[in-house]
Amino acid sequence: MGKLSTTQGTIDRDEIGLLVPHEHIFADLGPMEAENWKDTDPEAVIELIGPEIERAKEAGIDALVECTPEGVGRRVDIDLAVSEATDFPVVVPTGIYQETSIPQWAREMGVAELTEWMLDELTNEIEDTGVRAAWIKVSTDDDDPEGLSDDEEKILRAAARAGAETGAVIGSHTLHGNVAHQQLDIIAEEGYDPSRFIWIHARAEENLDYHERAAKRGAFVEYDWIGGHDQDDQTYIDLVEYMTERGYTDNILLSQDRGYYDPSQPDGGEVDPYTYIVEKFLPKLRAANVPDAAIDTIVHENPLDAYCR
Structure with a gap:
């Protein structure tokens, strides 16, 4: 798996x-x-996000994964405009967000139709942008700890079929550990x-047995609220120590879930920099009880293992 599909x-x-494996350039978190999201001018996004991309480049970040799928304002044309303005590769997804945000057109499609839609974006281009999707983003309902809705399961099955044909990784916004394992069962x-x-x-899942079991099944376990969500860095250092001590270095991903221009907010809202993990978190992690070789694998190798194909 030696190639990465990007906006460049x-x-x-x-x-x-x-x-960096989980960030955003543009996402609509409003109703x-x-x-x-439909009427946003790409130039407004460039003006707000462009300087943060430049700071990321100066900090040594070479590319980022945009994690906005259909249902929360995906605008690959905007991702492309920002990429071109900053000369910076962005990795974009096909796929659809959770139950409350699934577009009506996707509810009306069957598994086979959704699979073909994803395959077209993974092998051809997204809409008329000339940009090929590198991966598949799906989701489960934050408020349902029991399992997937019928439409979420349908979307996941389509993702698994498209993944099996292309090798694309499937990433899922999932807050409940038991639901993550249901997803792994469906993929299998x-x-x-x-x-x-x-x-x-x-x-979000405090029972670390779910984390360990997911890694044992081969999945990537992503800790991606670093620097935000009112959580301190020590929480994430402890998680990395826990997983590496149990032999799951190759399964850990670290990111921030930062950015981004939100068109539901005045002037796009407040933007969090993409550089926290490099400038603030990694020095703390290197000072902790985690070997440098493990940190280098987690930071430099695992994201490429996940997203290249």
Whole structure:
């Protein structure tokens, strides 16, 4: 798996030293019926986000993964405009967000139709942007700890089939550990490898047995609220220590879930820098009881293992 699909075309893995695996350039967190995302001027996003991309480049970040799918204002044309303005590769997804945000057109599609839609974006282009999706973003309902809705399961099965055909990784916004394992079961049922799954926002699950079991199944376990969400860095240092001590260094992803221009907020809202993890967190992690070799694997190798194909 040596190629990374980005807004700047396909890039060889060895050209990317540091890929941050969960960030946002543009996301609409307002009511979907308001459709604020539809009329946003790309130039407004460039003005707000461009300086943060430049700071990221200065901090040694070579590319970032944009994690906004359909249902929360995906605008790949905006991602592309920001990428071109800053000469910075962005990795974008196909896929659909959680139950409350699933577009009506996706509810009306069956598994086969959704699979074809994802395959087209993974192998051809997203809309008319010329940009190929690198991965598949799905989600489960934050407020439902029991399992997937019928439409969420349908979308996941389509993702597994598209993944099996292309090798694309599936990342899921999932706050509940038991639901993450239900997703892994479904992916396996559809004939895809659970090692091509990223459990996004795993930090929300406090039972670390779920984390360990997911890693044992081969999945990536992503801790991606570093520097925000009113959580201190020691929480994440403890998680990295716990997982590395148990032999799961190759399964850990670290990111921030930062950025981003939100068209539901005045002037795009407040933007958090992409540099916290490099400038603040990693020095603390290197001072803790985690070997430098493990940190280098987590930071430099694992994101590329996940997103290259």
